[in-house]
Amino acid sequence: MGFDESVLICDEVDPILNKILVDNGLKVSYEPTITAEQIQETIGQYNIVIVRSRTKLTKELIEKADNCKIIARVGVGLDNIDEEAAKTKNIRVINAVEGAMNAVAELVLGLMLSLARQTARGDREIRNGNWLKKELKGTELRGKYLGIIGLGNIGKRLGRLARALNMNIIGYDVIPIDEEFSKEVGLLKADLNTLLQSSDYISIHVPLLDSTYHLLDAQKMSTMKKTAKIINTSRGGVVDEDALYDALKNGTLGGAALDVFEKEPATGNKLAELDNVILTPHIGAQTKEAQSLAANVIAEKIIQILRGVI
Ligand code: NAD
Numbered sequence: 001m002g003f004d005e006s007v008l009i010c011d012e013v014d015p016i017l018n019k020i021l022v023d024n025g026l027k028v029s030y031e032p033t034i035t036a037e038q039i040q041e042t043i044g045q046y047n048i049v050i051v052r053s054r055t056k057l058t059k060e061l062i063e064k065a066d067n068c069k070i071i072a073r074v075g076v077g078l079d080n081i082d083e084e085a086a087k088t089k090n091i092r093v094i095n096a097v098e099g100a101m102n103a104v105a106e107l108v109l110g111l112m113l114s115l116a117r118q119t120a121r122g123d124r125e126i127r128n129g130n131w132l133k134k135e136l137k138g139t140e141l142r143g144k145y146l147g148i149i150g151l152g153n154i155g156k157r158l159g160r161l162a163r164a165l166n167m168n169i170i171g172y173d174v175i176p177i178d179e180e181f182s183k184e185v186g187l188l189k190a191d192l193n194t195l196l197q198s199s200d201y202i203s204i205h206v207p208l209l210d211s212t213y214h215l216l217d218a219q220k221m222s223t224m225k226k227t228a229k230i231i232n233t234s235r236g237g238v239v240d241e242d243a244l245y246d247a248l249k250n251g252t253l254g255g256a257a258l259d260v261f262e263k264e265p266a267t268g269n270k271l272a273e274l275d276n277v278i279l280t281p282h283i284g285a286q287t288k289e290a291q292s293l294a295a296n297v298i299a300e301k302i303i304q305i306l307r308g309v310i
Pocket of ligand 1: 076077078097100104149150151152153154155172173174175205206207208211212215233234235259260282283284285286
C-alpha cells in the first residue's frame with residue numbers, strides 16, 4: 001500500500017531515506033540547505049519533517065506546522081527540536097538511537113589511543129619541522145581503568161570495545177545497568193565520585209539535561225587523578241570547558257579529547273591553545289555506516305507509524 005503524505009527533509013541525509021520514502025509513495029522535498037525563514041514559510045504544507053543537526057526546529061517553526069504528524073531526527077540527540085512545542089501540536093517526535101552507537105564508540109577508542117600515544121601532537125610537530133621522539137613517550141591502554149559515565153547504547157558499546165583491549169571498565173549510571181553487559185565486561189559498578197577518583201580515562205555518554213549540565217565541573221575535576229584524561233563525545237555543556245582549560249593548563253588533569261562543545265562550531269575555542277587536548281568537529285556519528293543505518297531506521301519507523309503499527 002502506498003502513502004501520499006508530503007515530507008520535508010531539511011538537512012543532508014543518506015539518499016536511502018529519500019528512496020525508501022518515495023518507493024512507498026510519499027512526496028519528498030529534499031531541501032538540505034533550506035533556511036529557517038524558508039521553513040517558516042513552507043512548513044505548514046508538510047505532514048512529515050525530517051532533520052539531522054543543522055536545522056533547529058524551534059517553537060516558532062513548530063507552531064506553524066499545522067499539518068505535521070511526525071518530526072524525525074536522523075540521529076540520537078533531540079536537543080535541536082522543541083519537543084514541548086511538538087507535543088502541544090500533537091506531533092510525534094522520533095529519532096534513530098541505533099545509528100551512532102558503534103561510530104561514537106569507535107571514535108572514543110581512537111581518541112583514547114591518540115591521547116595515550118599523542119599521535120595528533122606528533123603529526124602536528126612533524127608538520128612544523130619538529131621530531132619529538134623522546135618527548136612523546138606514551139602509555140598503553142591495556143590494564144588502565146576506563147570510567148564510563150552513562151551506560152546506554154553508546155556507553156555499553158564502548159565498554160565492550162575497550163574490554164577487548166584489556167581495559168578495566170568502571171561504570172556509573174542513574175538507572176540500573178544491564179546485568180548481561182556487566183557480566184560480559186566484568187563491570188566495576190561505582191558511584192560517580194569513586195569512578196572519577198579511580199579512572200585513568202573518563203568517557204561521558206549522557207544526554208544534556210539540567211541534571212547533567214556541567215556534570216564535570218572544577219570541583220569534580222579536582223578529585224580526579226592528575227594523569228586522568230577526559231573524553232567527551234556526548235554534548236557540549238556536560239563538561240565545564242573553562243574548568244577543563246584551567247585543570248589542563250595547571251597540570252591537575254592529564255589530557256582531554258572533545259568532539260562536542262558548548263558553542264559549535266568551536267573554531268577559536270581556547271582549548272586549542274593546549275597540547276594535551278584533541279578537538280574534533282562533532283564527528284561522532286559521521287560515518288557512512290552510521291548515517292546509512294540511521295536513515296534506514298527513520299524510514300522504517302515512518303512507514304510503520306503510517307501503517308499504524310507503532
Ligand atoms: P542513551 O539514552 O542510550 O544513554 C544515555 C545514558 O545516560 C542512559 O543510560 C541514562 O540513564 C544515562 N544518564 C542520564 N543522566 C545521567 C547522569 N546524570 N549520570 C549518569 N548517567 C546518566 O544515549 P546514547 O545513544 O548512548 O547517547 C549518549 C549521548 O551521546 C547523548 O548525549 C547523545 O546526544 C550523544 N551523541 C553524540 C554523538 C556525536 O556525534 N558526538 C552522536 C550520537 C549521540
